[in-house]
Amino acid sequence: MSTLAIETRDLVRTYRTRKSAQNPSGGTVVAVDGITLQIPRGELFGLLGPNGAGKTTAIKVLVTLLLPTSGSARVAGFDVARETQQIRERISMVSGGESSGYGLLTVREQLWMFSQFYGLPSRAALGRIDELLKVVGLFEERHRRVSALSSGMRQKMNLVRGLLPDPEILFLDEPTLGLDVGAARDVRAYIREWVRQRPGRTILLTTHYMHEAEELCDRVAIIHKGAVVVTDTPAALRHRAAGGSYFILTTSLLDGATWLGQVPGVQRIDARDGDGSTEVRLELADDGVIAGVVKALADRDRRILSLRKVEPSLEDVFVQIVGRRLEEADEAVGRRE
Amino acid sequence: MLASSRVSPSLGGARHWWRTLRVAYWLGWQIESNWTDPFLFFVYSIARPLGSVLILVFMYYVVGRAGAAGLLGFFVVGTACWPFVVQGMMGTAWSLISDREHWKTLRYVYTSPIPFRAYLIGRALAQSTTAVSAAAVTLVVGRWVLGAPLHVATIHFPYTLVAFALGIASVLALGLMVVSAAILISGEAWRMPEGVGAALYLISGAVFPVSVLPPVLRTLAQGVPLTWWLEAMRRGLLPPGAVTSFPQMTDRQVLGWLAVLAAVWMVLAWTAFTLAERRARDRGVLDRESAF
Numbered sequence: 001m002s003t004l005a006i007e008t009r010d011l012v013r014t015y016r017t018r019k020s021a022q023n024p025s026g027g028t029v030v031a032v033d034g035i036t037l038q039i040p041r042g043e044l045f046g047l048l049g050p051n052g053a054g055k056t057t058a059i060k061v062l063v064t065l066l067l068p069t070s071g072s073a074r075v076a077g078f079d080v081a082r083e084t085q086q087i088r089e090r091i092s093m094v095s096g097g098e099s100s101g102y103g104l105l106t107v108r109e110q111l112w113m114f115s116q117f118y119g120l121p122s123r124a125a126l127g128r129i130d131e132l133l134k135v136v137g138l139f140e141e142r143h144r145r146v147s148a149l150s151s152g153m154r155q156k157m158n159l160v161r162g163l164l165p166d167p168e169i170l171f172l173d174e175p176t177l178g179l180d181v182g183a184a185r186d187v188r189a190y191i192r193e194w195v196r197q198r199p200g201r202t203i204l205l206t207t208h209y210m211h212e213a214e215e216l217c218d219r220v221a222i223i224h225k226g227a228v229v230v231t232d233t234p235a236a237l238r239h240r241a242a243g244g245s246y247f248i249l250t251t252s253l254l255d256g257a258t259w260l261g262q263v264p265g266v267q268r269i270d271a272r273d274g275d276g277s278t279e280v281r282l283e284l285a286d287d288g289v290i291a292g293v294v295k296a297l298a299d300r301d302r303r304i305l306s307l308r309k310v311e312p313s314l315e316d317v318f319v320q321i322v323g324r325r326l327e328e329a330d331e332a333v334g335r336r337e
Numbered sequence: 338m339l340a341s342s343r344v345s346p347s348l349g350g351a352r353h354w355w356r357t358l359r360v361a362y363w364l365g366w367q368i369e370s371n372w373t374d375p376f377l378f379f380v381y382s383i384a385r386p387l388g389s390v391l392i393l394v395f396m397y398y399v400v401g402r403a404g405a406a407g408l409l410g411f412f413v414v415g416t417a418c419w420p421f422v423v424q425g426m427m428g429t430a431w432s433l434i435s436d437r438e439h440w441k442t443l444r445y446v447y448t449s450p451i452p453f454r455a456y457l458i459g460r461a462l463a464q465s466t467t468a469v470s471a472a473a474v475t476l477v478v479g480r481w482v483l484g485a486p487l488h489v490a491t492i493h494f495p496y497t498l499v500a501f502a503l504g505i506a507s508v509l510a511l512g513l514m515v516v517s518a519a520i521l522i523s524g525e526a527w528r529m530p531e532g533v534g535a536a537l538y539l540i541s542g543a544v545f546p547v548s549v550l551p552p553v554l555r556t557l558a559q560g561v562p563l564t565w566w567l568e569a570m571r572r573g574l575l576p577p578g579a580v581t582s583f584p585q586m587t588d589r590q591v592l593g594w595l596a597v598l599a600a601v602w603m604v605l606a607w608t609a610f611t612l613a614e615r616r617a618r619d620r621g622v623l624d625r626e627s628a629f
Contacts, residue, residue: 015621060621063448067618088450100441102364104371116360117449119353161445 002077005202006039010071031057033226046217054226055206094162097177103147118165152183250305254278265289357455365463386471413479415543420468427530428464429512430519444624497573504566513606517613546582562598
């Protein structure tokens with residue numbers, strides 16, 4: 001068994017566009033541009049990027065809906081172009097922001113039907129369906145027709161559909177898109193719980209919500225214009241941004257703070273005098289250095305009024321790498337479309 | 338807290354094929370029989386085939402005046418069988434199109450570990466089942482109202498049953514052919530099955546013998562298994578001497594041609610679908626909605 005749940009090498013996927021008045025010769029759109037990823041089993045991996053960055057196309061290739069134009073992709077050790085059946089037995093997919101479902105079936109019927117596609121014995125499947133419906137708070141709706149569900153309820157039902165076969169690898173494509181705050185929180189909480197209960201199961205999550213990636217993912221790849229620009233843990237990515245974390249220290253007036261730069265481990269210091277106090281921004285070699293800074297201030301009888309550690313967010317990382325905020329990138333895509 | 342043990346799936350092989358077929362049939366039947374309005378149910382199941390029969394009566398009397406009164410049995414059997422073609426063949430394509438466009442479930446069904454052809458065939462069989470009432474209404478009205486020569490004593494039941502089974506297989510093969518095209522197009526996919534159905538209605542001897550067709554169309558008709566199916570059904574249901582499309586052939590020869598063509602078309606359809614499916618994945622149109 002491959003130790004990698006997902007592996008892509010120089011994966012490229014292009015689309016040919018139709019000829020139109022605006023585009024008389026047609027053309028080729030590069031949706032995924034040479035993505036190379038290695039996702040080990042048991043990881044919750046996030047693809048973070050604005051709309052149109054290529055996240056959904058990448059997922060479609062991995063779940064065997066699309067063939068790669070060039071490069072290769074393997075899921076659970078199987079080739080996406082040739083070994084589709086082996087892959088499909090090991091995965092499932094949930095997409096957010098859509099209203100899929102056979103509207104005239106009840107919730108339970110719909111889920112039972114999909115459980116049969118995965119070869120689950122009927123009785124065990126119904127037990128599992130009820131269990132999962134309880135977990136996502138949809139049990140009371142089990143005999144309602146799918147067409148009568150709100151979009152949030154449908155999303156939860158589709159999450160249950162994705163989880164039913166207990167897949168080795170779960171693809172979640174914007175799973176909280178279009179959900180209200182409460183429903184999105186429920187979905188995230190359940191995703192976390194599902195992974196916690198099942199070490200060894202892998203999730204590939206696409207999202208354009210920074211906080212979602214930060215909250216859920218073990219590692220994140222930032223994808224922009226079809227290419228992966230950086231891959232790391234959220235903490236390491238934050239650390240990369242503008243020198244990583246820093247401290248903001250407010251003391252009684254210092255009248256010059258350059259001497260603080262002499263404290264071993266202090267890498268950079270910016271001080272600003274205010275009304276009877278000084279605010280100092282400190283970048284340190286490591287967090288332990290702050291003890292030396294505090295001692296140096298105490299030796300000079302300077303009172304510490306406040307001290308806080310500031311972590312850069314993924315948003316900072318994104319801005320630094322892509323050159324604009326995620327929302328701005330989304331808007332740019334919207335304008336192009 | 339959920340049990341973390343995984344339910345072992347029993348995938349692969351004939352058993353999974355059968356299970357998929359059964360579940361797809363169940364789904365298709367849920368969709369087809371979803372009549373919340375009895376009036377609509379009446380219109381669909383009784384009035385529509387009755388309307389077809391009345392059109393048939395009109396045609397019969399017009400043609401009868403031209404000296405073809407013996408065609409009544411030919412009309413009745415052709416009209417009774419045709420709903421199986423409409424529902425079965427077009428139903429295969431419509432299952433795919435409605436999953437993609439209306440229910441938006443195609444990507445989830447397609448990426449589940451099912452034999453996708455079994456799914457499409459199961460859905461088509463469910464649609465074919467809805468043709469049973471139309472066929473029954475047509476045969477009953479044809480026999481007892483119009484006086485078509487349908488008598489229990491002269492019906493060749495084993496022959497008719499074999500012909501019917503081969504006919505349904507042919508219909509499914511044609512359905513897979515049509516779905517092979519539908520999987521590659523989105524915008525016009527809704528219209529295509531009806532167009533194919535109309536063309537087949539014209540050439541496969543549904544309402545008049547293929548012998549009256551121009552030579553080119555006649556040759557074309559002989560390559561379509563539906564022509565032989567309708568011919569075999571008439572030979573099974575009508576007494577000897579009734580009007581048929583191929584009077585020079587024996588019953589056994591007709592059934593033989595039907596079996597051969599059904600097998601050939603099934604192989605062609607299988608191949609066409611395999612190629613179309615791969616092309617759809619290559620072009621990225623498999624789950625592309627047309628915003629219809």
